[in-house]
Amino acid sequence: MAPATPAAPKPETLAAFEAAKGFMPVREGLALYEAAVSAARELGLPLLEVGTYCGRSAILLADAAREAGTVAVTVDHHRGSEEQQPGWDYHDPEVVDPEVGLMDTLPTFRRTLHKAGLEEHVIAIVGRSPQVAKMWGGKVGLVFIDGGHTDEHATNDYEGWAPHLAVGGLLVIHDVFPDPVDEWTGQAPYRVYLRALASGAFSEVSATDSLRVLRRTGQGI
Template structure:
């Protein structure tokens, strides 16, 4: 099932990097995982483009989407890097750092989804340490270094409930196509014996927890 035209339009209008086909695959995974009645969590909010899809799926499943981000931008979004966007820099001269939180809040408001999202502002490993609940879905789309992607996997994969889904974005087997940290996390998940691949849509991988381990 696809999102309604209004939700799809809100997704396409939102600031972010996820293409439509990968977004639709994420939405399908979220609808699937929503049947468990457990929260759907993403690591890496940015401005809320993918959050729209998770929130709508959570609404349909009678649960909630949780999104975790420090909102200061990942490595490749800092000044001088390819994905830097000056429009999401705090213009207070005493700050001058990236701050995607206001844009994210506007994104949710315009999509009519504020009531279906819990936004956690903090660094993923710190939040994961205090998180206690099982999750129907974990979507890893935060920092793309080995340090950050690895920490996201280690912190959140153990919380995926049996039958739940682990979704990893920007998985590029060929180094010419992109960074390798998410790909290494993907391989690690498969090698753990805890997850089985469900689908592949370009750089988006969907895995289901079918076993023990992390």
């Protein structure tokens, strides 16, 4: 039997993704989209993202949610992670609020979704991941961890959201760099990836460059 053809976003969705401000390469975006489609079709539960920034990856999650009749949820305080602050290589002065002098990616994110025609398929939560996770009451079919890259933030994202992932759902972790030579913001996501595998509750589904997809197979997180 020939292998199944990977799910691919519509050309207009891919074009919107490529035009959006953000850092995720196309290859990793396509792998994220395939995981999102799989999770949405199999479980019919919301797809949750930690780390919105300007909405580049949210476009893909929203399109996958639309196709499956569910919704994408994206969580971010929109003040930028540590590597996006002034003085760092990934700082973008275009997303600084001139009135308060702080990062504010929310307006850019909203414009991104509007241009892609996907606003109605996304619930945007403005808040800090650990606080939102504590008040979240249901299960999700996918958790995409792409927030802060310190050990504190990456660990909090995993500990906060992995328990809300339904058995059979997918945990997707971005910026996993096993070799310190390759990393650009630290190896915290790699350590979270190792922790998930060591828990016995996850098995690896795929690896595409720095993107890892794991399936929740049991309890014990």
